[in-house]
Amino acid sequence: MKSILLLLFIQPIVLLAQHTIFYSSEEGSRGRDIYSMELDGGKYRKLTSSMGGGHYPHHNNSKLSPDGETLVFMSDPDGHDRYTIWTMSIDGSNFQKITQNEGLYPNWSPDGKTIVFSGRRNGVWEILTIPAKGGAEQIISKNKEQGKRPGWGATCSFHPNGQSLIYSYIREKVLYSYTLASGKTERISKAGNYLHPVYSKDGRIAVCRKLDESYDLVVIKDGEEEVIAKSIVSYSAPDWYVNDSKLLFVGMVNGNQELFSIDLKTKEEIQLTKNKSFDAMPVAF
Known part of the structure; x- marks a missing residue:
């Protein structure tokens, strides 16, 4: 009987995550x-509220945990642009503040036990990790020790084996790989035109790549690049879903940012939102 009750409790959460996109929007909000x-662009629900002392906060860059139960995101309810890292359940309950100091662009380790993010420490932008439930943070980039001063934070994505991660500093736009065991960093792109890399479950990389005056959605496999979609919005990371056969991204429609899905085989694009406000940073499970 206990196992049956447990299954009944877990199943609705899993089904919701499998058929749901999470994203940031200004629709109906004075903040974000x-x-x-729902994946078909149907019923939607606001999970956060525009709380904040004297300002309208931005809840951005949500990432779904590997078990599909928790979102990690950056938020500034304590002051405009004073971002810290938070988590909440996928139904919008159980808010938890994970970092006390600055934190941007969080993401999960494959086992869901660790969160990687960016933040300024001692005046220098670093890449850090922290237990998913909160606790002592660890600086893994060692930029201050090595005399490096990145112009802004980095977005990171763990390799599916959990042994390394790929990252790109927002202003530098170069792809790097970092091996956790050795602490070794390797540059893996020649040019500085790459933003928001995201690993698939089989080790492919989806990334925003600038070519000429616009950004394309590109997939990198074994060092080879394939353009999936052109003229996308660059600051919003793509995301894999439906067994990594499709990608989510953000494009412009009549000067407005909207969510799109694209099939990697057919290249068929589907517009998922049609709001008159900002929609970006989609993730799905």
Whole structure:
């Protein structure tokens, strides 16, 4: 009986995550909130509220945990642009502040036990990790020790084996790989035109790549690049879903940012949102 009750408790969460996109939007908000939406572009729900002392906070860059139960995101309820890292359940409950100091662009380790993020420490932008439930943070980039001063934070994605991660500093736009055991960093792109790399479960990389005056959605496999979609919005990371057969990204429609899905085989694009406000940073499970 206990196992049956456990299954009944878990199943709705898994089904919701499998059929839901999470994203940031200004629809119906004076700040920016995180919403959930059915994959077919149907029913949507606001998960956060525009709380904040004297300002309208931005809840951005949500990432779904490997078990599909928790979102990690950056938020500034304590002051405009004073971002810290938070988590919440996928139904919008159980808010937890994970970092006390600055934190941007969080993401999960494959086992869901660790969060990687960026933040300024001692005046220098670093890449850090922290237990998913909160606790002592660890600086893994060692930029201050090595005399490096990145112009802004980095977005990171763990390799599916959990042994390394790929990252790109927002202003430098170069792809690097970092091996956790050795602490070794390797540059893996020649040019500085790459933003928001995201690993698939089989080790492919989806990334925003600048070519000429616009950014394309590109997939890198074994060092080879394939353009998947052209003229995308660059500051919003793509995301894999439906067994990594499709990608989510953000494009412009009549000067407005909207969410799109694209099939990697057919290259068929589907517009998922049609709001008159900002929609970006989609993730799905």
